Amino acid sequence: MKYYFLILLFSLISCTKRDNENSVEKIEVQKVIVIQPLGNFELKKSNKVLSEIKTINPNVVLRQNIPFPENAYYKPRNRYRADSIIKSLRNTIGKDSVIVGLSHSDISTTKNGIKDWGIMGLGYRPGKSCVVSDFRLSSKNKNQQFYKLVLHELGHTAGLPHCKVKTCLMRDAEGGNPLDEEKDFCKKCTNFLKRKGWQLI
Template sequence: MKDQHAVTILIQPFKDLKSENAIGLANEIKKVYPHVSILEPIDFPKNTYYEPRKRYRADSVISYLSRNTKDGFVTIGLTSKDISFTKGKIKDFGIMGLGLRPGNACIASSFRLNKNNSDEQFFKIAIHELGHTQGLKHCPVKTCFMRDAEGKNPTNEETDFCKKCKQFLINKNWKFNSI
């Protein structure tokens, strides 16, 4: 039986992502949040491509995903393409992921990940962005999945959600018996 207030996480792969990456990520997310479904891969909306830097605008992709996400669902877009957004005075800042806080959509990219443990890093980026959709801010604990990347890739130092972030998510029907 489904939890009364639980949302369903929809994994929306873009066509560039290998299906085994989406399936592997879904299986990892199910360890901490059981209500997960994988959608059929789609093309990026044409208006999300930023030609000068050959990147996809994460904020535009999230807007698209958000408009197409019904109440009771959160959609995470997955891609292997380079994504970006405007950060301060930098119009096209390359990122690994972006999520609305709180919100119903986020995106994670494997483009900037280290190749030797990219599956683990991709999970950490995805779970971080999903945390934002649930309302979590960046966390000062350096080993927490919710820490701010600060323009780098700190995922190898991240081991779990800290106690405070984990409790916040438990209150949102997340389960942590398998992580």
Template sequence: MNYFLAVSMVISCKKEHVPKPVISMHPKTILIQPFKGIASVHVDEIASAIREIYPEIKVLKAIDFPTNSYYAPRNRYRADSIIKYLSSMAPENTIILGLTTKDISATKGSNPDFGIIGLGFRPGNACVASSFRLRNGNKNEQFSKVAIHELGHTQGLPHCREKTCFMRDAEGGNPTDEEKDFCKKCKEFLKTKNWNFN
């Protein structure tokens, strides 16, 4: 079985350079929105991983998926519909990260329902990550990396050519075990968005 790491908005990830940063004077709060069915311990682990590099985090109570996101033919949920829903409920100056254990999908090229593990619009105020397609023994660590990758897209980061960077393009596989950190260029960009790196 192949595992797929989500692109940000599939159409928008063609550029491979880090955009010119615009310094943010007001830090945004990342709201972690679990969907029902995910264990709170996994949500807490992801929150802790994000908090190490971005301290403004708030975990919300679990909710149901929006009804229009369910794709019955494949028993999965449409990531773009989830993001639109999360975006519509995001207060000003926040980013919402949806977390789920359910299968999610998005349109990719001629495939109208491509299974993914995350999606984040670039830039945007919402993204979603799923653990459904993560099968290795260190699933929780991989899940955290997927969440951080999608948050990177919401900040405006494209995919990165550095193979050990969290923003690496999965290219149809699951390279999360090779990813160690954000690369220097991606870190410098995120610092302008109030991300903290030692």
């Protein structure tokens, strides 16, 4: 009887321990963020993005400028295809990294049946690469808007979809520029990114 009681007690402790282990959320190690300026992107602005990203991830690297991929240029509109850019960039990093291309030039993709739709940014979801452009941003708050745009596309690479919360950084621009209305990641998006290792408050 005594042994039976000890076996029962041990079983209960084991089950409780296993349940507690399952209830602990697993936090992933955040990937190294590689910043890749494209074309004539200004060094001063690249360094600003670098310092801002360090606040959410100390593992960030700034590379020297490189030319746009040759196959990305869309001559009829004098701009670059974002999908071609991110396909090229993803092959320049390891599996523990994600890369964001920075552009002053206009970028585009195919969307809603339109072959060449001008955009501010594009990223795989989830994925290893994204690209952002300040070409379509407001001149008034360009630096602040640009950083929000970088976070938006990096959020996609982490796996976040667009968000319906109007003040969330993951809001869908829907062809416009609502960046000044966006304040931060909403609670749901913040919790998701924290599980991905992002150092958000």
